[in-house]
Amino acid sequence: MEQKNKSKLDQLRDWWEMVQIKRRRHQSIWYLSYFAFALCCYTIMFTFGLFVESGNDLISSKVGQSLQIGSTNYELVEKKLDRKKNEALIVVANPEGSIADLSKELKVSVEFLESSGEKVKVHLLEGDKGYYVIQLENLPQQWLALRLTLSEVSEENTTNARIILSNKLEKSTTIPLLNKDQVLIDSFNYQIAGKEKLIKGYRKDIEKNDQSILNQQDKIQKIEEEMKYQTDSERKQSEGSIEQIKSNITQIQTTNKTTEKEISELETQIKMVQERIADTKKVKEEGKK
Numbered sequence: 001m002e003q004k005n006k007s008k009l010d011q012l013r014d015w016w017e018m019v020q021i022k023r024r025r026h027q028s029i030w031y032l033s034y035f036a037f038a039l040c041c042y043t044i045m046f047t048f049g050l051f052v053e054s055g056n057d058l059i060s061s062k063v064g065q066s067l068q069i070g071s072t073n074y075e076l077v078e079k080k081l082d083r084k085k086n087e088a089l090i091v092v093a094n095p096e097g098s099i100a101d102l103s104k105e106l107k108v109s110v111e112f113l114e115s116s117g118e119k120v121k122v123h124l125l126e127g128d129k130g131y132y133v134i135q136l137e138n139l140p141q142q143w144l145a146l147r148l149t150l151s152e153v154s155e156e157n158t159t160n161a162r163i164i165l166s167n168k169l170e171k172s173t174t175i176p177l178l179n180k181d182q183v184l185i186d187s188f189n190y191q192i193a194g195k196e197k198l199i200k201g202y203r204k205d206i207e208k209n210d211q212s213i214l215n216q217q218d219k220i221q222k223i224e225e226e227m228k229y230q231t232d233s234e235r236k237q238s239e240g241s242i243e244q245i246k247s248n249i250t251q252i253q254t255t256n257k258t259t260e261k262e263i264s265e266l267e268t269q270i271k272m273v274q275e276r277i278a279d280t281k282k283v284k285e286e287g288k289k
Helices: 010-050 097-103 180-227 234-286
Strands: 052-054 067-069 071-084 087-093 106-113 119-125 131-137 147-152 161-164
Touching: 052 234, 067 147, 071 106, 071 161, 087 147, 087 161, 087 180, 106 119, 106 131, 131 147, 131 180, 180 234
Parallel strands: none
Antiparallel strands: 067 071, 071 087, 087 131, 106 147, 119 131, 147 161
């Protein structure tokens, strides 16, 4: 009865509102279905630890990326693949290596995606303070990707790091034959490179601070020139500004002195590491005699 009493315009408006309500319901169901599908796909990809880029291309881990193993952040220093010899080499290291790293021990496991099934030989060589070289021999003749899992032996429920190598994307290169002495020397060189990088950054900081001091001194000079034409009240304000600028300069100079001490300490550490390299090489040569 109410429907009959409504005007045609009202009936048309009611009909349009019903159409809109049904459309929104269908959109909500579609969005929920799409979200559920996407969530399932990402869950599957995370479970396998591999992300498909296109076709059979799998994303390889990148040199320089951070790897958390237990409570320590390591760096993927190097990765190489030699298809002729069916070998691979992976190097990881703690950029902030310390004495505590000497008591740690890593465990390595290897998995392959679509491999021909040969048994791989895994060699773990340890350098100084959190530097590790993993050598893989007898790689399968056919494989799509390999996943290397690293964990700390002493920790339960620890955080594992995974390194992925795509057979298709990795370039083949010759892998040098390494021994314990060479790995130890390589770890020392890694330490030196890290310290030199810090020194370079510190020197840039000092250069910026020195330029800032020059700029502050120019400001003082300009204020002093302006004071010739200022009233007594204005001069007091200018003198206060000059004192503040001088205080800033003193703080910057103090920072530079502290930074220079840190540079000096790092340079001393580098000399000590260089001595360790020389001693290691000497012992190595004497062992050949």
